[in-house]
Amino acid sequence: MKIISESIIKSNTGMTFVVKKGQTIRVVGHSTADYTVFNLHNVKERFDQARTKVNQGKIYVSTGDVLISKFNNVMQTIVRDTYKGTHDMEKGMCSTSF
Secondary structure (H helix, E strand, O other): OOOOOOOOOOOOOOOOOOOOOOOOOOOOOOOOOOOOEOOOOOEEEEOOOOHHHHHOOOOOEOOOEEEEOOOOOOOEEOOOOOOOOOOOOOOOOOOOOO
């Protein structure tokens, strides 16, 4: 796989990437990270954890699973998962609200 860009995202910050069909993004982390996906051409379409869970019948995603949008479209496919834990979609993203 040819690396075209590499970034380090500092704690408590964020970053955006444009990932086109057929391209791969690799995410490596040492703590909990919020992750979402938007349609570049229609930002009203985004990854929806509830539809992803229902579509696949489980709350943990891993290799081979897909992330589904709120419009029921496949946004991304997980092609390789080397994390030894689980990716829990039961809880929402971090928030400053309690």
